[in-house]
Amino acid sequence: MIELRHITKRFTTSHGELHALDDVSLTINDGEIYGIIGSSGAGKSTLLRCINLLERPDDGAVLVDDVDMLSLRRGALAGKRRRIGMVFQQFNLLDGKTVYDNVALPMRLAGVPDHQIRERVETLLGFVELSDKANTYPPRLSGGQKQRVGIARALANNPQILLCDEATSALDPETTESILNLLQRVNREFGITIVIVTHEMQVIAKVCERVAVMSLGKIVEEGRVLDVFAYPKEPITRRFVRTIIDDRVPAPLMPLLKQERGHQEVWRLTSVGTSASDPILSDLAREFGIATRVLYAAITEIHGEVLGVLIVQAIGEPAVLERARRSVGEDGPHIELQDIDQLRQAIGEGVAA
Amino acid sequence: MNEWILEFFGIQPAALGEAAVDTLYMVGAALVLGTILAVPMAVGLVLWRPDGIKAHKLGYDALNFFVNIARSLPFIILMVVLMPLTRAIVGTRIGTTAALVPLTLYIAPFIARLFESAILDVPKGIVEAAQSMGASTWQIIRHFLLPEARPSIILATTTGTVALIGATAMAGVIGAGGVGDLALTYGYQAFNTPLMFLTVVVLIIFVQGIQSLGNALARRARNRA
Numbered sequence: 400m401i402e403l404r405h406i407t408k409r410f411t412t413s414h415g416e417l418h419a420l421d422d423v424s425l426t427i428n429d430g431e432i433y434g435i436i437g438s439s440g441a442g443k444s445t446l447l448r449c450i451n452l453l454e455r456p457d458d459g460a461v462l463v464d465d466v467d468m469l470s471l472r473r474g475a476l477a478g479k480r481r482r483i484g485m486v487f488q489q490f491n492l493l494d495g496k497t498v499y500d501n502v503a504l505p506m507r508l509a510g511v512p513d514h515q516i517r518e519r520v521e522t523l524l525g526f527v528e529l530s531d532k533a534n535t536y537p538p539r540l541s542g543g544q545k546q547r548v549g550i551a552r553a554l555a556n557n558p559q560i561l562l563c564d565e566a567t568s569a570l571d572p573e574t575t576e577s578i579l580n581l582l583q584r585v586n587r588e589f590g591i592t593i594v595i596v597t598h599e600m601q602v603i604a605k606v607c608e609r610v611a612v613m614s615l616g617k618i619v620e621e622g623r624v625l626d627v628f629a630y631p632k633e634p635i636t637r638r639f640v641r642t643i644i645d646d647r648v649p650a651p652l653m654p655l656l657k658q659e660r661g662h663q664e665v666w667r668l669t670s671v672g673t674s675a676s677d678p679i680l681s682d683l684a685r686e687f688g689i690a691t692r693v694l695y696a697a698i699t700e701i702h703g704e705v706l707g708v709l710i711v712q713a714i715g716e717p718a719v720l721e722r723a724r725r726s727v728g729e730d731g732p733h734i735e736l737q738d739i740d741q742l743r744q745a746i747g748e749g750v751a752a
Numbered sequence: 753m754n755e756w757i758l759e760f761f762g763i764q765p766a767a768l769g770e771a772a773v774d775t776l777y778m779v780g781a782a783l784v785l786g787t788i789l790a791v792p793m794a795v796g797l798v799l800w801r802p803d804g805i806k807a808h809k810l811g812y813d814a815l816n817f818f819v820n821i822a823r824s825l826p827f828i829i830l831m832v833v834l835m836p837l838t839r840a841i842v843g844t845r846i847g848t849t850a851a852l853v854p855l856t857l858y859i860a861p862f863i864a865r866l867f868e869s870a871i872l873d874v875p876k877g878i879v880e881a882a883q884s885m886g887a888s889t890w891q892i893i894r895h896f897l898l899p900e901a902r903p904s905i906i907l908a909t910t911t912g913t914v915a916l917i918g919a920t921a922m923a924g925v926i927g928a929g930g931v932g933d934l935a936l937t938y939g940y941q942a943f944n945t946p947l948m949f950l951t952v953v954v955l956i957i958f959v960q961g962i963q964s965l966g967n968a969l970a971r972r973a974r975n976r977a
Contacts, residue, residue, distance in 0.1 A: 451884055477886035484884075491881035495899050495973065504895060505885040538975075556885075 401427040401560065401592070406449055406459035408442075408616075419445045420456065421616040427609075429559075432586050432593045434603040434624065436639055437613030443596045446613070447562050450594065451483045452476060463560070481509055484553030484591075488565035490545040492537040498524070498548050499533040505555040523551040527581065543574035550581060554589070561585060563595045567602055575599075579606050600642045604628065604701045612636045628701050629669050629708075629733070643701075646708050648694040648742055655692065656739055661714050665694065665739055666724070668709040670732030679731060680711070687723040689715040707732070761947045763938055772954070774848050774929035778920045782855035783913055789860035790912075793819065794867035795893055805879060806889060822861035827919045830854050831926055851920070851928035859916050866908030870901040903974040910966025914959050921955075931955060 408420040419442045427433045437443040448454035449461055452468055461468040463479065471479060492501050502523055506516045524530045527547040537545055546566060553561055563582065567575040583606055586593050595602060603610050603624055610627050612620040612635060619633045628644065631637045641647070646667070656663070668679065683689045695710040709732070713720055728734045757765045793815060798804055800812035825833070831854040835845045838853040874897055882896045898905070921932020931951050939948030 453880055453883055473888075477888065480884060480886035485881070487877055487881065489875070489877050491875070491877035493878065493896065493900055495902060508885055508887050508891050508895065562884075 400429055400462075400464060401425075401450055401594070402460070402462040403446070403449060404460040404462070406446065406456045406461070408445055408449065408454060408456050418616045420449070423459075423613075423616070423618055425611060425618065425621075427592060427594060429592055430586070430590050431608045432582070432595065432606050434607035434610040435594065435596045435613060436598060436600065436603055436610060438598060438635075441613040442616040443613045444564055447564055447594060447596045450560070450562060451480050451485060453485075481505065481556040482558045483560045483562060484556070484558040485562040485564065486546065486549045486553050486566045488568045490537070490542075490549045490569075492545055492548055492552070494536060494538050497534050497536055498529060498540070501537065501548055502551045502555055505552060509556055511556075519555065520551075523554055526554075526584075527551045541574075542570050543577060546570065546574075546578050547581065550578075550585065554585065554591075559591060561591050561593045563593060563597075565597055566595070568597065568599065575602070576605075582606060600639045603639075604643055604699070606702070608702060612639065624702050625671060625704055625706060628699075628706055629671060644697050644699055644706070644708050646695055646697065646710060648710060652694050653742075655694075656712060656742070659712070659714060662717050662720070663712055663714050663739075664720050664724075665737040665742060666711050666713055667735040667737050668707075668711070668727070668732040669735070670707045670709075672705055674707075674732065677731065679709070679727065683713070683723055683727070686726075687715065687719055689713050689719060689723055710737070761950060762942070762944050763934075763947060768934070768950075771929055771931050771934040774933075775917070775920055775931045775958075778848060778851055778855060778923060778928060778930060779913060779916045781852050782859055782916055782920075783909070785852065785856040786859035786863055786912065786916075787909065789856065790863035790867055791898075793860065793864035794871060795897075797864065797868045798871045798897070799889065799893075805883075805892065819861040819864055822857065823865065827854070827858050828922050828925065830858050831923070835926075846927035848923075848928040848930070851923035851926060854926075855916060855919055855923065858919055859912055862915060863908060863912040866911060867901075867905055870904030870908050871897050873904055874900045903970045906970040906973055907966055910963055910970075913962050913966070917955065917958055917962075931958075 403423060403425040406420050406423045407418070410417045410419050423446060435443045435446060445454050449456050450463065452461065455469070463483070466479065468476070468479065493504070496504070499520055502520045503516045506519060520533070521530070524533055527550055529544060529547050529551070532540065532544065537548065540548065567578050570578060579602060582593055582595070585591050595607060597603065607624050609622065610624045611618045612627070612633065614635045620627060620631070620636045627636060628640055631640045656665070670677070680691050680693070683691055691714070692712040693709065694712055696708070698705060698707045713723070715723070724734050724736070754765050757763070757768070761768070796811065796815050797819070799806040800808040800815065802809070802812070834854045834857060838850050839845045841853055842850045844850050878896050878900055879892060882892045887895065920928070920930050921935065924930065924933030924936050931954055935948055935951035938944045939951055
């Protein structure tokens with residue numbers, strides 16, 4: 400288990416003191432894949448580096464499996480770091496050493512005997528599907544291959560934890576996908592706890608169980624990934640979720656709302672699981688006689704589960720609409736009444752942006 | 753052949769060979785000794801700098817100051833200033849071996865600066881990766897910084913060698929032999945123009961050869977893949 404308690408880190412810049420991390424607390428359980436998302440400068444990479452003390456916090460406590468990392472002496476810290484692998488956005492492989500030697504290096508540093516190193520490197524290169532590249536130098540590899548070597552290297556000393564600092568940010572979408580699959584295999588087959596720092600919400604959506612959203616050195620929102628996607632609370636979280644589920648009513652549909660003569664409401668229906676594809680609209684029409692018009696709809700897979708978001712214009716008597724909302728909310732999707740004026744504003748923003 | 757050389761260049765062929773050997777000896781020995789001194793200086797400058805992994809203000813300032821001082825003296829002045837030290841180490845102030853003291857102390861800070869910038873060019877992420885593996889400071893230097901800086905270090909050594917050849921020519925002033933001395937004593941002072949030209953040609957070949965060798969080695973180190 401990784402526990403970060405009240406972590407504070409200040410950097411002194413030419414503009415004065417900067418609070419890179421401001422009283423951040425976080426618990427990551429054994430065997431989970433935990434995501435930390437934020438814009439650049441939010442402090443997420445600094446926070447990740449506090450786990451293996453590449454950054455030493457000014458205040459707070461770092462506990463890895465109940466060991467107080469900040470109390471460790473140099474030798475003990477080196478030993479602990481060997482059990483915490485790390486992969487980087489820029490791979491940080493040694494260009495002058497072969498793939499084999501890159502993967503062997505952490506073990507050589509730890510004084511592992513040569514015959515054990517050979518066996519382990521072969522296993523690892525097999526695992527990342529690069530057995531044929533053992534004698535190649537990193538400059539000859541593609542980005543995805545480099546990151547595979549980076550992952551093999553990080554696994555060399557059988558770590559319990561793998562820290563990923565923007566591990567897929569330098570890769571194209573297809574390669575990102577394959578690296579994320581590899582990380583999932585690392586997690587499942589070896590039971591390694593993985594902490595992923597990223598600014599890409601699709602990384603979180605695909606592999607993470609829980610996520611922390613960071614902004615300006617603080618964690619502003621935290622929870623199960625599905626919950627965060629379904630019910631984002633903070634504006635920054637909503638912005639990140641929108642990179643996957645862009646739940647804004649398209650501007651050309653707005654006149655429909657304006658022109659409607661009868662009583663209307665705009666509903667946002669969020670459903671999780673296979674009920675996301677239930678025939679909710681026809682039910683509304685049959686049971687309550689409510690006419691609906693779809694303004695936005697999305698069904699997305701989030702960490703293996705289905706998340707549905709539906710925004711509809713519902714037309715009918717106020718009392719009927721309210722009854723329908725209650726009835727739907729009881730056993731169906733979560734239903735949320737949207738302010739039509741706010742929608743218009745949101746559109747305005749969208750167009751301006 | 754021998755007579756021909758004596759007649760044309762006004763010098764015994766053996767003296768020519770001796771001059772070449774003296775130059776090679778001075779350049780080779782000073783390069784080895786200078787590099788041995790330069791590596792720890794460069795590593796110290798990199799580790800101790802304010803954002804280095806072993807930031808040490810006093811150590812850095814002192815080392816930096818020393819390197820700057822040594823680098824600001826022209827070789828001919830350094831040679832004279834160091835005479836007492838040379839005598840203390842070698843036992844004499846003149847001769848080819850005596851010249852090694854100022855040559856080494858001249859070239860070491862020069863190479864140290866070049867090595868320093870070569871090591872600083874290694875991406876910061878490499879050091880981070882090393883630290884994340886639990887590497888000690890010594891392991892970071894030995895397994896990460898020096899090997900990754902190798903192509904640039906080879907080029908820096910080449911530049912240092914060429915600078916040394918220039919310095920050895922001046923070492924003739926304190927009675928060291930070598931091709932430069934030959935040019936000064938016989939070529940310049942005795943108005944022996946053919947000999948002068950010969951030394952110029954030999955020096956050009958030396959320098960070109962060393963630079964080409966250095967470039968080739970650096971290229972090989974860089975694109976080994």
